[in-house]
Amino acid sequence: MWSTIGELGEFGLIERVTARFPGTGDVILGPGDDAAIVAASDGRVVATTDLLVENRHFRRDWSSAEDVGRKAAAQNIADIAAMGARPTALLVGFAGPPELPVAWAEELSEGLRAECAAAGAAVVGGDTVAAGEITLAVTALGDLGGHPAVRRDGALPGDVVAVCGRLGMSAAGFALLEAGVHDADDAERALAGRAPERGAGSGSGTAGPDAARSSAGEAPDWPDCLNEHRRPRPPYTDGPGAARLGARAMLDISDGLVQDLGHIARAGGVRIDLDSADLVPESALCEAAALLRELGRTDRTAREHMLFGGEDHALAAAFPPEAELPPQWCPIGTVAAPGADGPRVTVDGAAADARGWEHFR
Amino acid sequence: MWSTIGELGEFGLIERVTARFPGTGDVILGPGDDAAIVAASDGRVVATTDLLVENRHFRRDWSSAEDVGRKAAAQNIADIAAMGARPTALLVGFAGPPELPVAWAEELSEGLRAECAAAGAAVVGGDTVAAGEITLAVTALGDLGGHPAVRRDGALPGDVVAVCGRLGMSAAGFALLEAGVHDADDAERALAGRAPERGAGSGSGTAGPDAARSSAGEAPDWPDCLNEHRRPRPPYTDGPGAARLGARAMLDISDGLVQDLGHIARAGGVRIDLDSADLVPESALCEAAALLRELGRTDRTAREHMLFGGEDHALAAAFPPEAELPPQWCPIGTVAAPGADGPRVTVDGAAADARGWEHFR
Numbered sequence: 189m190w191s192t193i194g195e196l197g198e199f200g201l202i203e204r205v206t207a208r209f210p211g212t213g214d215v216i217l218g219p220g221d222d223a224a225i226v227a228a229s230d231g232r233v234v235a236t237t238d239l240l241v242e243n244r245h246f247r248r249d250w251s252s253a254e255d256v257g258r259k260a261a262a263q264n265i266a267d268i269a270a271m272g273a274r275p276t277a278l279l280v281g282f283a284g285p286p287e288l289p290v291a292w293a294e295e296l297s298e299g300l301r302a303e304c305a306a307a308g309a310a311v312v313g314g315d316t317v318a319a320g321e322i323t324l325a326v327t328a329l330g331d332l333g334g335h336p337a338v339r340r341d342g343a344l345p346g347d348v349v350a351v352c353g354r355l356g357m358s359a360a361g362f363a364l365l366e367a368g369v370h371d372a373d374d375a376e377r378a379l380a381g382r383a384p385e386r387g388a389g390s391g392s393g394t395a396g397p398d399a400a401r402s403s404a405g406e407a408p409d410w411p412d413c414l415n416e417h418r419r420p421r422p423p424y425t426d427g428p429g430a431a432r433l434g435a436r437a438m439l440d441i442s443d444g445l446v447q448d449l450g451h452i453a454r455a456g457g458v459r460i461d462l463d464s465a466d467l468v469p470e471s472a473l474c475e476a477a478a479l480l481r482e483l484g485r486t487d488r489t490a491r492e493h494m495l496f497g498g499e500d501h502a503l504a505a506a507f508p509p510e511a512e513l514p515p516q517w518c519p520i521g522t523v524a525a526p527g528a529d530g531p532r533v534t535v536d537g538a539a540a541d542a543r544g545w546e547h548f549r
Numbered sequence: 550m551w552s553t554i555g556e557l558g559e560f561g562l563i564e565r566v567t568a569r570f571p572g573t574g575d576v577i578l579g580p581g582d583d584a585a586i587v588a589a590s591d592g593r594v595v596a597t598t599d600l601l602v603e604n605r606h607f608r609r610d611w612s613s614a615e616d617v618g619r620k621a622a623a624q625n626i627a628d629i630a631a632m633g634a635r636p637t638a639l640l641v642g643f644a645g646p647p648e649l650p651v652a653w654a655e656e657l658s659e660g661l662r663a664e665c666a667a668a669g670a671a672v673v674g675g676d677t678v679a680a681g682e683i684t685l686a687v688t689a690l691g692d693l694g695g696h697p698a699v700r701r702d703g704a705l706p707g708d709v710v711a712v713c714g715r716l717g718m719s720a721a722g723f724a725l726l727e728a729g730v731h732d733a734d735d736a737e738r739a740l741a742g743r744a745p746e747r748g749a750g751s752g753s754g755t756a757g758p759d760a761a762r763s764s765a766g767e768a769p770d771w772p773d774c775l776n777e778h779r780r781p782r783p784p785y786t787d788g789p790g791a792a793r794l795g796a797r798a799m800l801d802i803s804d805g806l807v808q809d810l811g812h813i814a815r816a817g818g819v820r821i822d823l824d825s826a827d828l829v830p831e832s833a834l835c836e837a838a839a840l841l842r843e844l845g846r847t848d849r850t851a852r853e854h855m856l857f858g859g860e861d862h863a864l865a866a867a868f869p870p871e872a873e874l875p876p877q878w879c880p881i882g883t884v885a886a887p888g889a890d891g892p893r894v895t896v897d898g899a900a901a902d903a904r905g906w907e908h909f910r
Contacts, residue, residue, distance in 0.1 A: 216593055221700050222631040222801050223597035223691065228589035232577055235596075235673065236584035237640040237688055241680040270583040279598040281642075281686045312596065319602040325642045325686030327598055330584065339582050440583050 193293050194286025194318070201290070201316050205297040209304075209311040214276040214331070217312075224312035226277040226329055234330035234337065236267040242322035250365045253292045255418040256324070257299020262420050263442065264328035265307045266501040269427025270440035272338035273330035275307045280314040281325035288322070296324075307424045335431050341455035342436035343506035347523035349460055352426045352503045352516050354416060355445055356469065356490065359497025360476035361417030364410070367485050372408060378483055410475035422501040426516060430505045433513065438505035444496045446533050446540045449504055453531040456506075460533045462521035462540070467494045495535060554654050555647025555679070562677050565651070566658040570665075570672040575637040575692070578673075585673035587638040587690055595691035595698065597628040603683035611726045614653045616779040617685070618660020623781050624803065625689035626668045627862040630788025631801035633699035634691035636668045641675040642686035649683070657685075668785045696792050702816035703797035704867035708884035710821055713787045713864045713877050715777060716806055717830065717851065720858025721837035722778030725771070728846045733769060739844055770833035771840055783862040787877060791866045794874065799866035805857045807894050807901045810865055814892040817867075821894045823882035823901070828855045856896060 190196035196204070206219040216225040226233070238260070240246060246256045261278060268275045280300060284293065300311055309328070343349075369375045422440070430438055437456055441448045446462075453460045469477075469490035477490040488496070506523050507513060526532070533540050551557040557565070567580040577586035587594070599621070601607060607617045622639060629636045641661060645654065661672055670689070704710075730736045783801070791799055798817055802809045807823075814821045830838075830851035838851040849857070867884050868874060887893070894901050 217698060217700065221698075222628040222799075223595045223634070223689075225632070225693075225698055226594050226596060228592055228594045231589055231592055233587050233589045233594040233690065234584045235587060235638065235640055235688070235690060237642050237674060237686065238676045239642040239644050239678045239680075239684070239686060241644055241678055241684075244679060267583040271586070273584070277596065279596055279688055281598050281600040283600050283602055283684060313598060315599045317600045317602055318605060319600075319682065319684065321681055323600070323602075323644060323680065323684050323686075325598065325600060325684075325688075327596070327640055327686075327688040328584075329594065329596060332586075337578065337582075337586055339578065 190290050192286060193284060193288045193290055196290050198316055201293060205293060208297050208301050212308065212310040215310045215312055218310070219313050224277065224279070226312055227331065229331050230334040232332055234268055234271050234273040234332060235327065236264055237325065237327040238264050240324040250370070251418045253295035254299035254302070257296040258303040258419045260324045260326045261300050261303035262422055263501055264326045265303070265309060265424060266422035266440040268328050268330035269422060269424045270438050270503055271330065271332070272335060272428055272431030272435065272438065273332045274428055275309040275328055275330045275424065277310055277312040277329040278304055279327040280311060282314065282316045283319035283323040285320060285322070286318055333428070338431050338435045338438040338505070340437055340439055340451050343452050343456035343458050343523045344436060345458060345523055345525045346509050347436060347506040348509055348511065348519050349449070349462070349504065349506050349521040349523060350513055350517040350519045351441070351445070352430070352518070353423045353500060354470070355441070355467065355500050355502055356473050356493030356497040357413045357416035358420055358499040360473055360480065360493045361413035361415070362499070363480050363485055364414060364476060365417065367480070367483050370414070372411065375479060382483060408475055409470070409472035410479055412472035413476040417499065420499065420501040423503060423516065426503060430503065433507060434511050435505040435507050438503060441500040441502045441504050442498060444498050445500070445504065446495050446535065449533045452504070452506060453533055457526060457531050459524045459526045459531060460521055461524055461537070462533065462535045464491050464495070464536050466518065466520040467491050469494060495540070551651050553647060554645060554649050554651055557651050559677055562654060566654065569658050569662050573669065573671040576671050576673055579671070580674050585638065585640070587673055588692065590692050591695040593693055595629055595632050595634040595693060596688065597625055598686065598688040599625050601685040611731070612779045614656035615660035615663070618657040619664040619780045621685045621687045622661050622664035623783055624862055625687045626664070626670060626785060627783035627801040629689045629691035630783060630785045631799050631864055632691065632693070633696060633789055633792030633796065633799065634693045635789050636670040636689055636691045636785065638671055638673040638690040639665055640688040641672060643675065643677045644680035644684040646681060646683070647679055694789070699792050699796045699799040699866070701798055701800055701812050704813050704817035704819050704884045705797060706819060706884055706886045707870050708797060708867040709870055709872065709880050710810070710823070710865065710867050710882040710884060711874055711878040711880045712802070712806070713784045713791070713879070714861060715831070716802070716828065716861050716863055717834050717854030717858040718774045718777035718837070719781055719860040721834055721841065721854045722774035722776070723860070724841050724846055725775060725837060726778065728841070728844050731775065733772065736840060743844060769836055770831070771836035773833035774837040778860065781860065781862040784864060784877065787864060791864065794868060795872050796866040796868050799864060802861040802863045802865050803859060805859050806861070806865065807856050807896065810894045813865070813867060814894055818887060818892050820885045820887045820892060821882055822885055822898070823894065823896045825852050825856070825897050827879065827881040828852050830855060856901070
């Protein structure tokens with residue numbers, strides 16, 4: 189009927205996609221008026237915004253439209269959770285070329301809806317405009333429920349630093365996608381193509397294409413890293429949970445663990461000492477790191493992916509030493525008074541560079 | 550020192566622009582954490598979002614960076630006012646090419662700051678990313694102060710329809726800019742270039758280049774239309790004011806008066822009858838309409854610009870007949886029960902087409 193969003197038109201597109209968005213108990217007025225109205229139970233609202241631009245933050249040949257919608261929602265909702273707040277609502281600005289298929293826009297909306305549903309939030313408004321490249325502008329709102337927010341600046345010497353969520357997997361998945369590895373067959377082909385060099389110089393005991401499969405011949409775990417890059421699963425409820433556990437500082441890890449903990453260190457005027465032995469990589473990450481080495485893409489170890497990878501959308505927090513952390517919070521270090529070199533992050537006693545990545549550069 | 554935003558980098562740019570944004574009494578936590586925290590005094594927050602894309606919504610050769618910042622803020626804050634709410638905060642997503650001058654980004658920030666200050670709001674957060682085209686994603690938040698919101702759907706037969714703010718001038722200004730007329734000299738040159746045709750066929754009594762000046766030889770008023778397009782001045786405080794006056798339905802006029810009143814008509818299941826004699830154009834608009842005719846760009850009369858022009862960001866509302874409207878609210882029509890042809894807008898008794906413009910088409 190309408191194959192492109194240009195044919196469907198702005199109002200037609202808005203009508204089709206907003207029909208997908210159910211309300212929640214927090215939605216006082218949903219899409220369709222000049223603005224939405226959302227409950228802010230304790231007289232405060234938490235708000236954050238992020239932009240995702242095609243070919244910078246996602247690629248249509250790497251991620252489905254639903255993946256893109258889920259990720260756009262997830263990374264914003266994670267910022268709300270990282271304040272210790274419960275997400276309530278999303279507003280979504282969408283810019284795209286008129287020749288974009290309506291089906292793509294609808295699947296994107298489905299991804300936004302599904303991720304909001306997983307977090308207990310609702311899409312309450314937005315805007316659609318024509319543009320040369322696809323851009324998603326997502327704003328998330330949240331509710332602190334009467335509790336103080338957990339900011340970046342409250343860490344105290346003696347606190348325990350802990351993380352909740354998966355580290356390094358998104359970055360490893362990104363590196364694999366960059367290497368043209370979208371699934372196990374791609375990996376096999378890529379390794380086969382590199383076989384002579386590996387035989388000549390790698391010194392690795394792993395037989396070539398087997399690295400794409402798994403040493404036991406079973407289905408490999410490393411494709412989980414692709415999934416983690418395409419659809420991060422931030423631990424939403426553990427944000428407010430951390431606030432209840434007494435977290436003194438918290439943030440969402442988006443630019444890499446070491447770089448983001450640097451914000452907590454500087455904001456609190458403290459040193460954060462990490463023990464890399466406490467960073468235990470999942471088998472999927474170990475396999476991905478091995479595969480990336482085999483492919484000649486990066487020598488990063490699994491632990492280095494955990495320390496420096498980006499787009500994790502895990503939570504990192506500083507808790508008082510007496511806090512009883514549930515198992516999803518993994519202690520990885522401690523907070524100390526700063527040394528002569530000021531607030532910073534160390535790994536196994538050595539100053540760590542923030543090798544996360546900056547946009548624009 | 551740093552001439553482009555690519556050289557300055559994401560964090561450097563954020564640091565430079567956020568330094569410009571002062572807080573207000575509504576800002577509980579400003580930029581710098583995962584999310585901002587804003588007061589929502591009565592347990593509700595009003596929220597709206599809009600995208601502006603370069604060469605679709607603004608042009609760098611038509612508008613200064615400060616103009617663009619002011620307009621981006623204004624059009625969002627107008628949506629908050631149109632709910633009857635007081636604007637409290639803005640979040641701004643900014644995408645731009647690395648080669649963009651830092652000065653342009655700083656002037657843009659100044660525009661955002663100044664317009665927020667004019668409306669009593671604060672910039673509390675945002676995001677900056679690299680992209681091929683400049684895109685601004687603005688989200689505005691507002692506070693209803695314990696009052697009911699004024700939605701689109703409450704108009705009742707017998708109500709008075711009134712507008713507050715300037716109509717048609719932005720659209721006329723846009724048409725002039727499209728004609729290459731950025732100032733009075735451009736207009737003179739353009740008219741001189743058309744002199745033969747005008748002499749031959751226009752039948753207008755106005756002597757050519759004089760239309761660019763004004764009949765009395767004084768400074769002309771029409772450049773006001775250029776200003777109105779570059780920097781709309783929505784009547785922010787009249788939004789909550791209308792709520793106090795008992796407005797039953799209200800919206801921000803962005804796609805043209807007739808088209809937007811169509812939303813009130815359909816949402817309320819009513820007919821809206823406009824009397825074009827009540828639409829009194831300012832001299833600037835009369836001059837602009839005449840100039841556009843002289844230039845052969847459009848035959849629209851000044852009143853037609855008022856009825857069908859876009860991007861006015863004036864407010865239109867339906868008030869009960871007993872409401873005592875202050876002078877800034879100009880009555881232009883009445884609400885009636887719908888006829889056999891359903892909810893619609895008429896002008897001087899004739900059904901009016903919504904000749905506003907849709908994006909994408």
